[in-house]
Amino acid sequence: MTTWEIKGWCPGALRPMQSGDGLVVRIRPPLGRLSPAQASAIAQAAQAHGNGIIDLSARANLQLRGVTETSHPHLIDNLRAHSLIDPDIETETLRNLIVTPFRDAETTQLAATLTAALTRMPSLPGKFGFALDTGPRPVLSGASVDIRVERGEDGRLILRPDGHPLGQPVTDLATDAIAMAHWFVANGGITNGRGRMAALIAKGIVPPNCTLAPAEPLPTPAPGLHPDGALVALAFGQMRAETLHALAALNLELRPTPWRMLLLVGTTELPAIPGLITDPEDPILRITACTGAPACPQALGDTRNLARLLAPHLAPGQTLHISGCPKGCAHPTAAATTLTATGPGHDLIRNGTAHDTPSLRNLSPQAILDHLKAPNAPHL
Numbered sequence: 001m002t003t004w005e006i007k008g009w010c011p012g013a014l015r016p017m018q019s020g021d022g023l024v025v026r027i028r029p030p031l032g033r034l035s036p037a038q039a040s041a042i043a044q045a046a047q048a049h050g051n052g053i054i055d056l057s058a059r060a061n062l063q064l065r066g067v068t069e070t071s072h073p074h075l076i077d078n079l080r081a082h083s084l085i086d087p088d089i090e091t092e093t094l095r096n097l098i099v100t101p102f103r104d105a106e107t108t109q110l111a112a113t114l115t116a117a118l119t120r121m122p123s124l125p126g127k128f129g130f131a132l133d134t135g136p137r138p139v140l141s142g143a144s145v146d147i148r149v150e151r152g153e154d155g156r157l158i159l160r161p162d163g164h165p166l167g168q169p170v171t172d173l174a175t176d177a178i179a180m181a182h183w184f185v186a187n188g189g190i191t192n193g194r195g196r197m198a199a200l201i202a203k204g205i206v207p208p209n210c211t212l213a214p215a216e217p218l219p220t221p222a223p224g225l226h227p228d229g230a231l232v233a234l235a236f237g238q239m240r241a242e243t244l245h246a247l248a249a250l251n252l253e254l255r256p257t258p259w260r261m262l263l264l265v266g267t268t269e270l271p272a273i274p275g276l277i278t279d280p281e282d283p284i285l286r287i288t289a290c291t292g293a294p295a296c297p298q299a300l301g302d303t304r305n306l307a308r309l310l311a312p313h314l315a316p317g318q319t320l321h322i323s324g325c326p327k328g329c330a331h332p333t334a335a336a337t338t339l340t341a342t343g344p345g346h347d348l349i350r351n352g353t354a355h356d357t358p359s360l361r362n363l364s365p366q367a368i369l370d371h372l373k374a375p376n377a378p379h380l
C-alpha cells in the first residue's frame with residue numbers, strides 16, 4: 001500500500017495516482033505550452049517509463065499512464081531535465097492554472113505573473129484552480145476552475161469568482177488574485193479541506209467590488225484552422241506516444257487545451273498524423289467515454305472500444321455517453337443517451353446520468369449495434 005492511493009486531491013507528476021494500469025503521472029505544462037523538445041521528451045518518457053499512452057485532461061494537463069514505482073524516479077529525472085517538473089509537491093499542487101491557448105505576448109507575461117503568485121496563495125483545496133482567459137473573448141468558461149482572469153467588455157482585465165456573472169477590476173494581478181483567494185478562505189469556502197468558489201457564490205456570498213461584466217464568451221472551438229494555428233482533437237483525449245513524437249517533429253509550439261484538443265501554434269496547415277482528428281464532423285467527437293476497463297479499477301466493462309464500434313452508426317447530431325460504471329466520471333450530469341457498463345453488458349439510460357434508472361438492461365455490443373443499424377431505428 002502506497003500513500004499515492006490517497007483520494008480527494010489532484011494527482012501530479014511528483015505525487016502520481018494509482019490506476020488499473022499502473023501509476024498515472026500528470027504533467028502540468030508550464031505557462032500552458034510545450035516546446036517541440038519538451039513534447040518529444042514527454043513522448044520518449046511515456047514509452048520508456050510508462051505504457052506509451054498519454055491522456056489530455058480536462059484541465060489541459062498531460063497524463064502518462066502505466067508508470068511503475070520503479071520507473072517513476074527515472075521518469076521524473078527525464079522530465080526535470082526539460083523543465084517540466086516543479087521543485088516540490090507543494091509547488092506542483094498549487095500550480096493549478098489553465099491558460100487560454102489563444103493568446104498574445106501579454107497573456108504569456110500574465111501567465112508567468114500568476115504562476116509566481118500561486119506559490120504565495122493561502123492554503124487552498126486540492127482542486128481549487130485558476131483560469132487565465134485573457135484573449136479578446138473568454139473561451140474557458142466551461143473549464144472547472146474557481147478564479148477567472150478575463151477581459152471586461154471594455155478590454156480591461158477583470159478577476160471573476162467562478163459562479164458569479166461579474167468580476168473585479170484588476171489593479172495588480174498577483175496582489176488581487178491572492179486577495180480573492182484569502183477572501184474565499186476567510187468567508188468559509190473550505191470545509192474539511194474541500195470547497196469550490198461556485199458553491200460559496202451560490203450561498204449568496206460574493207467578493208467586494210464585483211461590478212464588471214466579462215466580454216461575451218466564445219463557444220468551444222472546433223478542430224480545424226484558427227488564426228493562432230491548427231486545433232487538432234484526440235479521441236477521448238488520448239493518444240499514443242508515437243502521435244506526440246510526430247507532433248514534436250513538426251517543430252511547432254504545442255498548447256494543450258481543456259477541450260481534449262491541442263493547438264499547433266502558427267501553422268496554416270492541418271497535419272495528417274495518425275491518431276489526430278481534424279474533421280469537426282467526426283462522429284467520435286460526439287461520444288463521451290470514460291477510461292473504462294481495464295485501465296480503471298472500478299470499471300465494470302469496456303467503454304472506448306464500444307464507442308469506436310458505434311460511432312460510424314450514430315445518426316447526424318446524435319450524442320452518446322458511455323460509462324464504465326455508474327459513477328459517470330466523464331459526464332456527471334444528465335445526457336440524452338447513456339450506456340453504463342454492468343458486467344454482463346451495458347444498461348441504456350435516456351435523459352439521465354450513468355446511475356439513473358435504465359430503460360433497457362444488459363445489452364450486448366451487438367444488440368446495441370443491431371438497434372442502431374435497424375431500418376427506421378429510433379435514436380438510441
Ligand code: SF4
Pocket residue numbers: 290291292293296297298299300323324325326327328329330
Ligand atoms: S465512471 Fe467508473 S469506470 Fe469510468 S472512469 Fe469513472 S470510476 Fe472508472
